[in-house]
Amino acid sequence: MKYYQTNQKTRHRASWMLGLLGIAGMLNSCGEIYDLNAFVWEPEIPLNDSVFNREIYVHNLALDGVEGLTGQPPDYLDPILFSLERFSVVHPGYKISDRWDLGMGGSFGVSISGNNGSRRGLGYGSSSVGGYALMDTAYSQVQDLPTSMTIMEPGLTSLDAQGAAGSGMGPFAYTFGGNFIRPDKVVNLGSQDPVLAHEAFMYSHLIYALSEDLIKSFPTAQNAQRAGLLRPRTLIVRTARGNFAKLEFLSYYKDTIDPKNMKRDQRNTPFGYFSFRYILIKADEVRFGFVKRRPSMTVDVSRKKTTVHYDEQI
Template identity: 45%
Template sequence: MKTLCIKSKIRPLTILFGTILTLASCGEVYDMNGYDWEPDTPPSDSVFNREIQILNLGDNMPKGHLPLDKEDPLFFSLEKFSSVAIAYRSSERWDLSFSGTARSAIGGNNGKRPGFGHGTSSIGAIAVLEAFYEDITEVPEEHLFQQPGYSGLDDQGEFGTPMGQAVYTFFGNFVRESLGQGAPSPEYWHMVYPLNKRLLESFPKATSMYNDIPLRPRTLVIKTASGNYAKIEIESYYKNSLDPLKMIRHRDTPAGCISFRYIVIKAADKRFGFVERGKKLTVNMTTGRTSVSPTN
């Protein structure tokens, strides 16, 4: 155990200052109000008009970026394609937060409304659209954006919302049961599936748990904290697992590692793909590697 030795002749103010320095240097001490101890850097123009894929967000997090517990959110900057330290939760530095069951609850940063970014200049919002990612070519009308934005589980009774981007299977797996192979074994219980094209193609007969309506696609369009736009498809909530048929609740594939793809455009563009795109960029959070696709 380290101790702080201070001579009695030192003034109280000096003692207090020295104590603060010692506390700051021992352990991980964060300013939860988002004090900017590091200068922010502007995003590069190379982020715009290209597809960016993030694999396993939540795994191998940088120091200071990992939430204090499973209920606290992860923060992510779309324009800098990187996670954001939790100390900056009350800042303009992030665009998306992931929390709740398997991090399936998604929030946007709008500093003018109550939320983590409240009191900042952030102007973020979320629109949840019933459409496939590839089919969204324009920014939706302004009245469709929620401020501050929020999206969670889809049509899950009191646990969800009419327009969420994921489904939760509870005790069982109504998604896999649609294959007609009988009741799934317990390792398929309590699964969270994003409502994307790959899921609907893998389980074409799957219906909602509550009303027998066929599952519908969901794509998010985000207004970033700075006012640009991004369309986002959540691909998985399980580490190293993008195929819905192979997703399983196993120790080797823990839930809460989010994979998703997106395209950011500048606010004035209004159309996705209107400007020639750069090559696809993939960021693997587990390995820490960033790669560029050889083709667009």
């Protein structure tokens, strides 16, 4: 019995020492911090004020834009997290943090979500104070931060439709099996001519961003689920840290901004690629671009290319 007690103490001491060594090893592993999913948290780059008061165009935002970041590869159901303040895609591993401002896609397709740590949803449990308001107003007409608006925290909206396929008022319109925006393109659906039938099929089940450009291109288009003409939509986004942006979605198709060129062509224009434009202001400002202090920028996420348009007149 005495031998057993001595052996048990030795085992406990050895286990305790190994535990300490294991913890020390984790703490001293190249200065990196790991969570339970083995995701490596990288130091955050300080915010640069040059992002404010300039128009930023983001093209082709999709999950493949997070390639190269440290950590687990993204799952196709992961939301696409984007930082308006750093005009960059954020790895899904930072979901519970204030490093991102707008969540898109994921298992909800074209759904949009803000980042608020005090409300159930993406980012819950972080210090984030974000959210957004959806305005039934054209982007260019939103000059001031609205004095009365309902900020959804975090908010979740997508399609401008009533019924099973929609969530009410949203920044995108889905045409279902036809195309109520371009009915002339789907007249040959079900045609006996396979070439005509295929061409018509390419214009069915499209998702259009309710942008100013769409309304200008098709001014008589009416929403099949809502009475009346289509109207442009603008998001007022409160960032995770309390600043504000006005934002307009432009497209859901890769390399395709012009709504007249959108079709179901997975080879040449794959879907699931968000394009949008926005202007960011600080929390204590009230005017969007009242004085545009800096030239606009274009960020092509899929090509990892940023272009500053220095030739603009400011």
